[in-house]
Amino acid sequence: MNEHELDTPCVTVDMAVLEANIRRMAGLVGATGARLRPHIKTHKTPEIAHMQLRNGSAGLTVAKLGEAEVMADAGFDDIFIANELVGPTKLRRLVGLSRRISVRSCVDSIAGASMLSEAAVAHELMFEVLLDINTGLDRTGVAPKEARGFARSISALPGIRLVGVFSYAGYRPATPSPEERERWARREAETAVRVADELRRDGVHVSEISVAGTATAPFAATVPGVTEVRPGTYVFNDIGYARLGLCDPSQCALTIKTTVVSRPSRDRAVIDAGSKVLALDKRVVCGREPGYGFIKQWPAARIEALWEEHGVIRVTADGPGPGVGDVLDVIPNHVCPTVNLADRWYGIKAGVVDGEFTILGRGKSR
Amino acid sequence: MNEHELDTPCVTVDMAVLEANIRRMAGLVGATGARLRPHIKTHKTPEIAHMQLRNGSAGLTVAKLGEAEVMADAGFDDIFIANELVGPTKLRRLVGLSRRISVRSCVDSIAGASMLSEAAVAHELMFEVLLDINTGLDRTGVAPKEARGFARSISALPGIRLVGVFSYAGYRPATPSPEERERWARREAETAVRVADELRRDGVHVSEISVAGTATAPFAATVPGVTEVRPGTYVFNDIGYARLGLCDPSQCALTIKTTVVSRPSRDRAVIDAGSKVLALDKRVVCGREPGYGFIKQWPAARIEALWEEHGVIRVTADGPGPGVGDVLDVIPNHVCPTVNLADRWYGIKAGVVDGEFTILGRGKSR
Numbered sequence: 001m002n003e004h005e006l007d008t009p010c011v012t013v014d015m016a017v018l019e020a021n022i023r024r025m026a027g028l029v030g031a032t033g034a035r036l037r038p039h040i041k042t043h044k045t046p047e048i049a050h051m052q053l054r055n056g057s058a059g060l061t062v063a064k065l066g067e068a069e070v071m072a073d074a075g076f077d078d079i080f081i082a083n084e085l086v087g088p089t090k091l092r093r094l095v096g097l098s099r100r101i102s103v104r105s106c107v108d109s110i111a112g113a114s115m116l117s118e119a120a121v122a123h124e125l126m127f128e129v130l131l132d133i134n135t136g137l138d139r140t141g142v143a144p145k146e147a148r149g150f151a152r153s154i155s156a157l158p159g160i161r162l163v164g165v166f167s168y169a170g171y172r173p174a175t176p177s178p179e180e181r182e183r184w185a186r187r188e189a190e191t192a193v194r195v196a197d198e199l200r201r202d203g204v205h206v207s208e209i210s211v212a213g214t215a216t217a218p219f220a221a222t223v224p225g226v227t228e229v230r231p232g233t234y235v236f237n238d239i240g241y242a243r244l245g246l247c248d249p250s251q252c253a254l255t256i257k258t259t260v261v262s263r264p265s266r267d268r269a270v271i272d273a274g275s276k277v278l279a280l281d282k283r284v285v286c287g288r289e290p291g292y293g294f295i296k297q298w299p300a301a302r303i304e305a306l307w308e309e310h311g312v313i314r315v316t317a318d319g320p321g322p323g324v325g326d327v328l329d330v331i332p333n334h335v336c337p338t339v340n341l342a343d344r345w346y347g348i349k350a351g352v353v354d355g356e357f358t359i360l361g362r363g364k365s366r
Numbered sequence: 367m368n369e370h371e372l373d374t375p376c377v378t379v380d381m382a383v384l385e386a387n388i389r390r391m392a393g394l395v396g397a398t399g400a401r402l403r404p405h406i407k408t409h410k411t412p413e414i415a416h417m418q419l420r421n422g423s424a425g426l427t428v429a430k431l432g433e434a435e436v437m438a439d440a441g442f443d444d445i446f447i448a449n450e451l452v453g454p455t456k457l458r459r460l461v462g463l464s465r466r467i468s469v470r471s472c473v474d475s476i477a478g479a480s481m482l483s484e485a486a487v488a489h490e491l492m493f494e495v496l497l498d499i500n501t502g503l504d505r506t507g508v509a510p511k512e513a514r515g516f517a518r519s520i521s522a523l524p525g526i527r528l529v530g531v532f533s534y535a536g537y538r539p540a541t542p543s544p545e546e547r548e549r550w551a552r553r554e555a556e557t558a559v560r561v562a563d564e565l566r567r568d569g570v571h572v573s574e575i576s577v578a579g580t581a582t583a584p585f586a587a588t589v590p591g592v593t594e595v596r597p598g599t600y601v602f603n604d605i606g607y608a609r610l611g612l613c614d615p616s617q618c619a620l621t622i623k624t625t626v627v628s629r630p631s632r633d634r635a636v637i638d639a640g641s642k643v644l645a646l647d648k649r650v651v652c653g654r655e656p657g658y659g660f661i662k663q664w665p666a667a668r669i670e671a672l673w674e675e676h677g678v679i680r681v682t683a684d685g686p687g688p689g690v691g692d693v694l695d696v697i698p699n700h701v702c703p704t705v706n707l708a709d710r711w712y713g714i715k716a717g718v719v720d721g722e723f724t725i726l727g728r729g730k731s732r
Contacts, residue, residue: 007455007732012657042676063675066653083675084627086638086691089373108628111690113485132628139676140628140636261450261497262474262506270506272452277731280646308407308702309429309449310505311729324477340642340707343729363709365643365675366373 001353003346004327008259009273011338011345012329015354017050017253018235020346023218026055026236034221037061037080037210039232042336044361046074046346047233059102061230064363065093072101074360080210082106082166082230084112084132090366091119098125104208106166108132108142113154120159120216127159130166130208133195135188137170147195151204158295162210165199167192168230178246185212185219193225215246238335239294240281249294253346255329256338257295258311260322269313269322273330275306279337293330298322303330367719369712370693374625375639377704377711379718383619384601384713387415391583391600392421400587403427403446403576405598408702410727411711412440414601425468427596431459432730436700438467446576447534448472448596450498450506450691456732457485464491470574472532473507474498479520486525493525496532496574499561501554503536513561516588517570530574533558533564534596537581541605542611551578559591574580581612598655605660605703606647615660620711621695622704624677626688635688637680639696640670659696664688669696 003012014168029036035058040049049060049071059078062068068079078101085094085105091228097103107113107129131151134141142150149164153352169188191210198222210228212220213239217229236254237247258273278293291302292311298321305312311330315321322328332338339345340362347355378700379624394687395402402426406415415426415437418616425444428434434445444467451460451471460482473479473495486493497517500507508516517528535554539546555577562572576594580603583595602620603613624639644659658670658677664687669677677696681687688694698704705711713721 005455007459008453009731069659083638084636086627087374087625087693089371093373108630109690111629114625115691138630138634139671139673139678140630142630159496259453259456261478262507263453263477264474264500264504264506270450272449273731275645275647275703276729279641280703281641285594307505310707314504324475325481327453335640337646340674341729341731362640365375365639365706365707 003257003348003351004355006257006346006353008257008327009277010257011342012255012257012348013345014253015347015349017251018048021235021237021251021311022051022055025231026057028218029221029229030056032221034226035228037228037230038235039063039082039213039230040067040071040361042232042339043235044339044359044364046071046137046355046360049074049076050291050325054099058228061232062363064366065090065097067361068097068103070096070361070364077101079103082109082168082215086112091115092211094127095123095125096112098127099364100266104128104130104133104163105254106130107154108140110153113160115155117157117159124266125159126161128161128163130164130210131162132166133192135167135169135191137168144191144195148198148202151199152202162204164210165192165196166207167211168213171213173244176243178190181215182219185216187222188212188216189220189223189226193223214241215244233335236335238333239290241334243290249331252331254335254339255296255331258328258330260324260326260328264325267315269315271311271313271328272308272309273311276308277338278306278311278330278332279334279341280306281334281337290333296329296331298328354358369623369717369719371712372623372712372719374693375643375706376623377710378621378623378714379602380619381713381715383617384414387601387603387617387619388417388421389598390425394584395587395595396422398587400592401596403580403595404594404601405429405448405596406433406727408598408705408729409601410705410725411723412437413714413723415440415442418601419687422442427598430730430732431456432465432732433727434463435459435471436727436730438463442572443467445469445675449473452478452481453579457481460493461485461491463490464493470494470496470529472498472631474497474506476519479523479526483523485523491525491617492527494529496530496576497528498532499567500556501533501557503534507533510557510561514564514568517565518568521661528570529645530572530576531558531562534579535582537579539610542609546587548604549580553584555586555592555628559586559589562591580607581610588712599701602701605697606655606699608690609656615697618697620705621662621697624694624696625675626690626692626694631689633681637679637694638675638676639677640675642674643704643707644671644672644677644696644698645700646672647700656699659698662695662697664694682700
């Protein structure tokens with residue numbers, strides 16, 4: 001089937017671009033002393049995880065236990081859950097999963113660590129955990145200056161073994177320059193290494209220092225001591241990252257195909273993809289409001305509003321703009337939530353549909 | 367199972383509140399001359415659609431053909447697709463659906479109407495359509511002053527029959543007063559009735575004047591000439607509507623149960639529900655930024671940031687705030703995209719889980 005025959009809206013992935021993106025990151029990280037443990041929350045698709053593993057990845061990162069279960073079912077046996085697991089059902093599920101595969105998770109509270117400890121003891125297991133430190137994102141994680149005290153306070157808990165330091169600092173630059181990106185990456189990585197050194201002085205066997213994402217991974221991987229980096233978005237890229245200079249729009253593998261269903265006025269076109277397809281993520285970058293995606297065929301047009309099932313395009317071109325029935329390709333602002341709204345994506349090779357892939361991790365937020 | 371035993375994050379619905387909401391709207395509209403054709407995009411769940419039908423609804427409204435197919439499979443035989451259907455696959459599917467049930471859709475372009483016409487003729491069918499008019503939302507729809515000319519220009523097309531006028535004006539008030547709401551509702555409804563009268567003078571048999579949503583339906587239904595109203599959100603309500611004075615928080619039937627997984631600082635708590643569960647819809651109402659939802663147990667706390675799988679709460683209470691392991695109930699800002707992120711919801715009666723319902727229409731954006 002030709003890609004233009006696909007019913008819309010739908011998710012398509014240029015397989016050549018996807019493969020090039022996977023190889024590029026593998027090459028960048030492979031040239032350093034660190035390993036690549038890609039975050040699968042971007043694609044949630046076992047087939048892509050397998051491509052990443054074939055290209056030198058050392059295990060997977062996931063955000064949720066449910067994603068880990070999907071990937072374990074697909075044959076992956078080394079998974080890091082980059083999150084705190086809290087609550088009795090979660091712990092029951094972690095017990096089950098840890099009997100099948102090698103799995104690690106994070107701790108940043110005495111309460112959370114105690115729950116893990118109790119579950120491990122009750123089931124005669126040993127849970128390996130990474131200490132989550134806050135390197136500036138202000139999400140989860142203990143403050144670096146409190147890491148040593150925290151590690152001491154959980155050191156007596158049976159059933160859990162502290163094996164590493166975990167951090168994610170994100171990337172919110174003031175300017176989209178490579179220098180700022182490197183500074184950002186180094187600041188996070190060096191903080192994690194410093195905390196690890198402090199823990200080691202207290203006798204903790206820190207074997208893992210796990211940091212960074214797509215924007216920072218190639219730099220962070222070069223920092224001595226860092227053992228692994230966890231980029232995710234690089235497989236697809238998106239227009240938010242392109243605006244940061246992290247990629248060219250031609251390196252964005254994923255597009256939403258959408259049909260123009262209405263041309264109610266000269267300057268307005270309406271597509272059949274709204275917030276239930278593209279997601280509402282504006283990803284305002286360096287003060288610029290890019291609208292809700294980038295239309296490949298009409299780069300000057302702006303998706304200025306998303307309703308649930310409609311996207312409203314402000315047509316600024318001199319020409320007539322897209323007509324009713326035209327199929328457009330939209331690169332999303334932030335590809336991760338967009339993928340999570342779809343059940344499947346279509347692989348495209350040279351304009352032809354070459355495979356349909358189920359997003360098995362979609363909606364696995366538990 | 368007690369509701370507190372549910373794994374989080376998950377969607378729960380208070381069945382008593384749901385039933386009261388359905389009955390209240392049925393009563394309000396039932397007292398007028400108009401019929402209620404509820405929009406199912408809010409719940410996407412056949413069981414709720416059946417509850418609506420049992421409470422006097424005259425058929426269903428959907429946003430997408432895929433939602434119509436789901437509801438047809440569930441036994442519904444009278445569905446209005448409040449949208450333009452464009453493209454060869456859509457038309458093939460419409461042909462199939464129209465052989466099973468009574469289905470109508472919208473037109474607002476010659477191109478779109480011509481496609482419908484050709485498909486109808488090719489399959490010896492007659493498609494009934496409503497003329498979509500723009501009553502101020504500036505999404506789809508022809509301008510009211512151009513409606514008559516547009517209707518004339520499609521009148522010669524075989525296979526389609528113009529049977530009504532369709533409008534959705536939304537509700538973006540400057541102040542949340544009942545008077546403004548009534549004005550807003552009347553403006554939309556009276557415009558639709560005026561357009562319908564113009565079309566009738568040209569010999570069009572307009573039998574349907576279909577307008578309004580949850581905020582405006584009770585008022586619009588009283589406007590002479592209006593034949594049906596299409597509220598959707600009223601089944602669940604949400605905190606966006608509560609802030610508009612449309613309901614009390616106690617009338618919000620749907621909450622997200624979420625667990626506190628981290629308390630990294632005195633003023634910050636992190637929950638396991640992020641944008642992939644709650645959706646990023648801020649629904650800024652009358653200039654107020656409400657954060658990303660309303661926490662029933664901590665009304666003064668604000669969900670100030672949503673990451674994909676984390677919600678960051680700013681704890682402002684004098685007390686200690688929620689602790690790691692606490693389960694919170696969050697009423698979403700905008701319930702419709704929240705529901706579309708979940709596979710199922712749990713019905714709750716007096717604190718006990720009383721049924722698990724599959725959101726069969728989830729993700730049916732095609």
